[in-house]
Amino acid sequence: MAFSPSFKVMGIEIELHWSLLVLLLLILADQGVYAVLSILFLFAFVVLHELSHSYVAIKNGVGVRKITLFPIGGMATIEEVSIPPDVEFKLALAGPLFNFAVIAVTLLLTLLATEPVSSFLWMIIQINLVLGVFNLLPAIPLDGGRVWRSWREKKVSHLRATLEAVKLSRFVAILLFSLSLIIAFTYDNLGILLWNFLISAVIYLGSQSELSVAILKDSAKGVFVRDAMNFSAVSVDSNSTLREASSLMYATRSPLVVVSSSPVRILSYRHLIGIERGKWGKTRAAEVAQPSPACRMEEPILDAWKKMKSADVSMLPVLFDGELIGTISEIDIEKLLVLNRLRIDSPEKVEN
Ligand SMILES: [Zn+2]
DSSP: OOOOOEEEETTEEEEEOHHHHHHHHHHHHHHOHHHHHHHHHHHHHHHHHHHHHHHHHHHTTOOEEEEEEETTEEEEEESOSOOOHHHHHHHHHHHHHHHHHHHHHHHHHHHHOOTTHHHHHHHHHHHHHHHHHHHTSSOTTSHHHHHHHHHHTTTSOHHHHHHHHHHHHHHHHHHHHHHHHHHHHHTTOHHHHHHHHHHHHHHHHHHHHHHHHHHHHHHTTTOBHHHHOBSOOOBOOTTOBHHHHHHHHHHHTOSEEEEEETTEEEEEHHHHTTSOGGGTTTSBHHHHOEEOOOEETTSBHHHHHHHHHHHTOSEEEEEETTEEEEEEEHHHHHHHHHHHHHHHOOHHHHHO
16 A cells, blocks of 8 residues: 555545655755745645635535645545535635635735745745636636536536536646647746646546546436345355355355455455465455445445445445345446436437
8 A cells, every 4th residue: 555644634634645745755855845845835725725625515515535635736535426516616616716815815915014025925826826727727627627517507417517528628638738838848848748748637537537427427316226236145154264255256256255244344356365375275254354335225326336436346245124135346337327328318318
């Protein structure tokens, strides 16, 4: 696992991504402490920007799991899969609005300040201007793209609005990169090229994954775990050995077995390959099994998908009255949703 230190503010975990640490170390080696301190100062405003999003999210009943700081900025991880468009609008706008509020207050302070304080205040204004304006670019996953999409959702469906936002995002990404090409070669500044390449790539890939999620959400309306689950649940006694468990998995073509159902602990192929094959006959399944989230039959299918994503697993046990009754896999969900789309789609429905 990569090393990512974290701390808490307002009960929200703030995590420094390892790539940011590497960047800070490189800058420390190359340009010294002062350069690192000024980047940390910049990131203080990035954190406050993300906390503004989080504050509005929590006020509107949307849970925030953590804020991760990357070299190109911060990202708040939201717990909900579906956020109502009016909430997303306020939530997305909160970050840039914070930066513009800082600019307004600091501008007033510059009227009273003298050197060197006023230079320092102008630096704060510059930082917040860059953060505010950059984040308002109309490209998903940036705030501006989300504001634009939630505003479009007043007229069209979430899927249609996302499709439009993704097209716009790609245009912005290409424009940003082309502009940086011109600047880079006119002013012989290759740093900006690398930077904008990273940002354009984040926009390009980020908007693509937003689209996948929007398609999934759209096709998952009214679909529950019971519609996609597999009713043959495989479980082993906790005293079974790994060899017995693996033979059962092989015989039933199941990539996971449940070792205990309250609390739910599972043994999957991923856990098995961590143990030397020679020790499978002597190791008990209970020693290797790991706690796992589970879902209920009557749960919306997107909730199950979300649990898989946040636990980074591809299959979940399904319980009914605390008893194991089956499993559901990411592939089962995607297969059903694709079929569902094929069945419900008419050109009008895709359009709106
Ligand atoms: Zn933001």
